[in-house]
Amino acid sequence: xxxxxxxxRATARLVARDDGRGGTALPVLESDGPLALxxxxxxGAEARVMLVGAMSGPLGGDHFTVRAEVQEGARLHVxxxxxxxxxxxxxxxxxxxxxxxxxxxxxELHWLPEQLISAGGSDLYxxxxxxLADTSRFVLREEQVLGRVGEEPGRLSSRLVLRIAxxxxxxxxxxxxxxxxxxxxxxxxxxxxRAVGQLLLARPEFAEHPVAARQLAEHAVVVPLAGPAAxxxxxxxxxxxxxxxLDEALAVLSA
Amino acid sequence: MSRAALLVLADGRFPAGGHAHSGGAEAAVGAxxxxxxxxxxxxxxxxxxxxxxxxxxxxxxxxxGVPPRELDAAADARTPSPALRLAARKLGRQxxxxxxxxxxxxxxxxxxxxxxxxxHQPVVLGLAARAxxxxxxDAAYCAVYESVSGPASATVRLLSLDPFxxxxxxARLAPELDRVADQAVEAARNVADEGTDALPAAxxxxxxxxxxxxAAWPVRLFAS
Amino acid sequence: MHLDHxxxxxxxxxxxxxxxxxxxxxxRIGLGGPVGSGKTATVAALCRALRDELSLxxxxxxxxxxxxxxxxxxxxxxxxxxxTAVETGACPHTAIxxxxxxxxxxxxxxxxxxxxxxxxxxxSGGDNLTATFSKGLVDAQIFVIDVxxxxxxxxxxxxxxxxxxxxxxxxxxxAPYVGSDLARMAADAKAQRAxxxxxxxxxxxxxxxxxxxxWVRSQLAAWTAA
Numbered sequence: 075x076x077x078x079x080x081x082x083r084a085t086a087r088l089v090a091r092d093d094g095r096g097g098t099a100l101p102v103l104e105s106d107g108p109l110a111l112x113x114x115x116x117x118g119a120e121a122r123v124m125l126v127g128a129m130s131g132p133l134g135g136d137h138f139t140v141r142a143e144v145q146e147g148a149r150l151h152v153x154x155x156x157x158x159x160x161x162x163x164x165x166x167x168x169x170x171x172x173x174x175x176x177x178x179x180x181x182e183l184h185w186l187p188e189q190l191i192s193a194g195g196s197d198l199y200x201x202x203x204x205x206l207a208d209t210s211r212f213v214l215r216e217e218q219v220l221g222r223v224g225e226e227p228g229r230l231s232s233r234l235v236l237r238i239a240x241x242x243x244x245x246x247x248x249x250x251x252x253x254x255x256x257x258x259x260x261x262x263x264x265x266x267x268r269a270v271g272q273l274l275l276a277r278p279e280f281a282e283h284p285v286a287a288r289q290l291a292e293h294a295v296v297v298p299l300a301g302p303a304a305x306x307x308x309x310x311x312x313x314x315x316x317x318x319x320l321d322e323a324l325a326v327l328s329a
Numbered sequence: 330m331s332r333a334a335l336l337v338l339a340d341g342r343f344p345a346g347g348h349a350h351s352g353g354a355e356a357a358v359g360a361x362x363x364x365x366x367x368x369x370x371x372x373x374x375x376x377x378x379x380x381x382x383x384x385x386x387x388x389x390x391x392x393x394g395v396p397p398r399e400l401d402a403a404a405d406a407r408t409p410s411p412a413l414r415l416a417a418r419k420l421g422r423q424x425x426x427x428x429x430x431x432x433x434x435x436x437x438x439x440x441x442x443x444x445x446x447x448x449h450q451p452v453v454l455g456l457a458a459r460a461x462x463x464x465x466x467d468a469a470y471c472a473v474y475e476s477v478s479g480p481a482s483a484t485v486r487l488l489s490l491d492p493f494x495x496x497x498x499x500a501r502l503a504p505e506l507d508r509v510a511d512q513a514v515e516a517a518r519n520v521a522d523e524g525t526d527a528l529p530a531a532x533x534x535x536x537x538x539x540x541x542x543x544a545a546w547p548v549r550l551f552a553s
Numbered sequence: 554m555h556l557d558h559x560x561x562x563x564x565x566x567x568x569x570x571x572x573x574x575x576x577x578x579x580x581r582i583g584l585g586g587p588v589g590s591g592k593t594a595t596v597a598a599l600c601r602a603l604r605d606e607l608s609l610x611x612x613x614x615x616x617x618x619x620x621x622x623x624x625x626x627x628x629x630x631x632x633x634x635x636x637t638a639v640e641t642g643a644c645p646h647t648a649i650x651x652x653x654x655x656x657x658x659x660x661x662x663x664x665x666x667x668x669x670x671x672x673x674x675x676x677s678g679g680d681n682l683t684a685t686f687s688k689g690l691v692d693a694q695i696f697v698i699d700v701x702x703x704x705x706x707x708x709x710x711x712x713x714x715x716x717x718x719x720x721x722x723x724x725x726x727x728a729p730y731v732g733s734d735l736a737r738m739a740a741d742a743k744a745q746r747a748x749x750x751x752x753x754x755x756x757x758x759x760x761x762x763x764x765x766x767x768w769v770r771s772q773l774a775a776w777t778a779a
Contacts, residue, residue: 233530245406247530255382255531256505257375261362262353263533270534287411287541295541300405300414307409309534344652349642423654486643548620552640 081135081163084109088140090121090181092147097121099148109138116151125154125187134163134197137170144181144210154187157219157313160228162195173202177210189217189269189313192251196228206238208302209278213328215320217271219313220250220264227251227268236303238276243301246272264309267293269316273306273323280304285327291319296327334461337431338454339471341478346423350416351483351551352376352476353536356543358487362535366494369484373477373502377509379533381476383407384451385513386528388468390520391455397440397448403525404449410537412544414449416553422447428457436460465517469510477502483551570779579610579670580776581660582769583649583686585713586697588679591723591756593621595697596676598762599769600630607671607773610635610663612656614645614678621676634667645678653690660690672773682711693772695765699723704733707741715745719752719768726755 086109089102098121105111108131116122125140132138144150160169171190177183192198206212216234220227229251236244248270250258257263264270284298294308306323310316337343353376357363363372387400408414425447429437437460440448447453451472458468481495512529519527540553571578584592596611603609611631613621615638622638625631637659641648648655660673675691677684686694696717698706701724707714714720720742728735735753742751752764 235526235530242402242406242526244409245403245526245530246409246532248532248534255378257371257373257378260371260375261357261368262372262375262536263379265362265535287544289542289545293535293538295410295538297409297411297537297541299409300402305409307534307538309538342651344654346652346654348644348647348652349640349655351642419655419658422658426654426657483642549640550643552642 080167081133081137081169082107082131083137085139085141086111086125088123088142088152089145090143090148090150091145098150109140120149120151120182122151122153125152127154127156127158131161132158132169132171132198133161134169135167136163137172139172139174141174142176142183142185144177144183146178147180149182151184152186157189157191158187159191159193159222160196160198160230161193162197162228168197168199171198171200173200175202175204175214177204177206177212179207179209181207182211183213185212185214187215189219189317190230191219191222192228192230193222194225194228196230198228198230200230200232202233203235204237204274206236206276208239210238210276211278212274212276213324214274215271215324216274217269217313217316217320218248218250220268220270229253234272234274236274236276238301238303241301243276243299243303244274244305267309267311269310269313271308271310271316271320273320273327274303275305275327276303278302290323290326294319294323296323331462332467334432335463335467335471338457338461338463339474341482343427345427346420347475347479349552350420350479351487351553352479353539353543353553354480354483355487355549355551356539357535358484359543359546360539363484363488365488366490366498369481369490369495370498370501373480373498374505375533376476376480376536377473377502377505379531380536381473382509382513382529382531384454384476385469385472385510386516387449387451388455388458388472389465389514389517390525390528391452392459392463392465392468393517393521395517395520395525397443397452397456399525400452400455401444401448403528404452407528407530407532408449409532410540412540412553413537416540417449417451418444418447419552420447420450421453424450424453424457428453428460432457432460434460466510466514469513469517470506473506473509473513477506487550576669577777579660579664579668579673580693580773581673581675581691582772583675583677583691583694584697585649585677585680585684585686585694585717587682587702590679590697590699590702592676592679592697593624594756595721595723595754595762595765596674597625597628597630598756599674599766600625602762602766603672603769604631608669609672609674610637610667610670612659612663612673612675613638614641614648614656614676621678635663637663641678646680646684649675649677649686649690650684651687653687656690672769682706682709682713685712685716692776693718695719695721697721697723700725700728700733700735700738701731704735704738707738707745710745714742717749718772719750719765720746721765722751722753724755725753726757
């Protein structure tokens with residue numbers, strides 16, 4: 075971790091590999107400053123890791139990176155202990171939060187962090203890049219909450235890119251809050267909803283049997299992407315209702 | 330080049346199928362999110378900065394010579410809704426037909442062979458502009474204008490909105506159309522060095538979600 | 554000049570009369586006319602009359618998408634893969650005249666998927682008296698009016714009544730009940746249309762759609778011979 079006038083730079087690293095005895099080992103589990111990684115009790119072949127925010131953040135000027143690599147045959151589940159809150163910093167600059175996930179052949183990653191809350195006055199760029207192999211299995215949840223209760227949101231820009239075997243299957247960017255391009259809160263984009271979320275699933279069997287597009291809740295659908303992956307998109311008035319929709323979707327799609 | 334070719338291509342009467350699509354306006358009207366000129370303007374502004382920007386950058390990149398196959402894949406990745414992917418390909422196929430008849434070109438013939446069921450419409454739009462001797466910025470202007478003129482004219486039909494009010498909405502958006510067209514061309518110019526990842530990917534959750542719900546309506550006026 | 558690049562190249566850009574292999578494509582006949590005049594019923598009757606002797610398909614253009622197509626499906630006049638609905642965005646006349654691209658794709662897809670076909674009927678959504686088909690889309694067109702719509706329609710004329718290759722005055726069985734003067738309608742139509750044919754039709758009568766079917770057969774014979 076380095077601290078400068080420009081803010082905190084921190085990179086947490088995580089590597090999971092098949093331990094050869096039917097389980098998953100974590101040869102690399104590197105916390106850094108505000109990004110702390112803790113191994114928790116897993117189940118079966120799966121290792122579990124919790125991302126624990128040792129400090130609140132990211133603040134303006136901070137640049138956080140989390141890198142996770144799941145090697146051939148390994149199974150990893152990553153959650154977080156609490157919501158991440160983007161806050162304004164003393165330096166007034168923008169903050170960056172980059173997540174880089176790589177999943178190899180026959181490996182599985184469940185990346186299910188808690189919400190990202192964009193507090194008033196914050197300015198955060200989140201980028202999540204996922205690289206999968208043809209036979210990887212993958213689940214990712216992403217939830218953005220615009221403002222704490224009763225608060226105007228900060229500026230939040232998030233980009234989510236999924237590549238499978240080198241081919242980009244999803245590239246999606248959403249920018250909200252003061253200073254975002256016009257219309258972000260209007261009838262085409264969020265229409266006043268304060269929570270927006272996605273569930274991204276990739277499985278080799280989706281190549282032959284893609285999910286059927288269908289409605290899951292008033293403002294939630296599941297769709298097959300142009301590749302062996304599915305996306306649940308939802309907007310909700312608040313974080314609680316959003317989570318309920320995404321939990322139900324995950325249960326249905328995992329069944 | 331003839332700049333007037335831009336008027337031919339951008340004309341709402343250019344016979345490329347656009348009249349049957351509302352750009353999400355029918356779904357938004359049905360859900361009560363567009364009710365008048367003010368909410369139409371907010372809708373168009375949101376569509377302009379998301380789907381409009383992405384389309385304009387794809388079209389501009391096609392004019393600049395980025396291979397259609399790569400741009401079509403980039404468009405797929407930027408369009409999670411299968412209903413919208415289908416609509417974009419239908420419109421792309423119709424535009425391919427109209428453009429080949431209007432500005433015969435080997436590139437458009439090759440596109441029709443490579444994508445018999447249609448490439449994404451903005452990609453075709455770029456190649457049509459290229460065949461017409463137009464520049465990247467012209468194609469970007471066509472795309473950003475289509476992104477707002479389609480919903481505006483559909484809303485006139487759906488809500489019996491005063492057509493003068495709808496046209497005034499488009500006029501008020503004009504300075505933003507300028508900015509988004511420039512932004513799109515700038516991004517498109519970066520594709521040569523950085524690949525299609527340099528293209529914007531701005532999305533509008535409700536456009537995507539509502540497109541799927543609309544596709545399942547048993548009775549509707551517009552195809553999308 | 555013969556534009557033979559169509560035969561080796563990608564799909565034709567306009568109403569080319571030949572398939573890629575050089576053979577004659579299907580004859581395309583459009584059916585237009587006001588709402589409720591009996592276009593869909595006439596299409597259904599034509600399908601029943603001709604389906605055993607010809608390979609045929611139907612494209613519908615609905616105001617509310619798919620309604621007419623679904624009527625034809627329910628009536629089972631043709632297998633479902635031979636019926637396609639084009640969505641028209643609240644402007645059925647645009648889709649058959651000003652911007653025919655969606656309809657051209659529908660007819661081409663039908664030929665590709667269930668062809669070769671002898672005949673494709675393209676039914677317009679119910680519209681006004683000025684709605685006619687583009688010559689880029691169909692080879693011949695039928696305009697369907699009915700006696701209940703007012704016996705002054707033939708006199709009023711309009712592009713559909715005056716220029717259609719066949720004018721059908723439909724529901725003649727209702728004439729006594731709605732006070733329409735059939736003789737006058739026939740005379741007015743003759744005056745507007747000179748040598749162009751007019752069929753007075755009641756689908757409930759014994760002859761039913763026979764006169765119209767005979768006209769379609771003669772069109773097809775001329776098309777095949779050309």
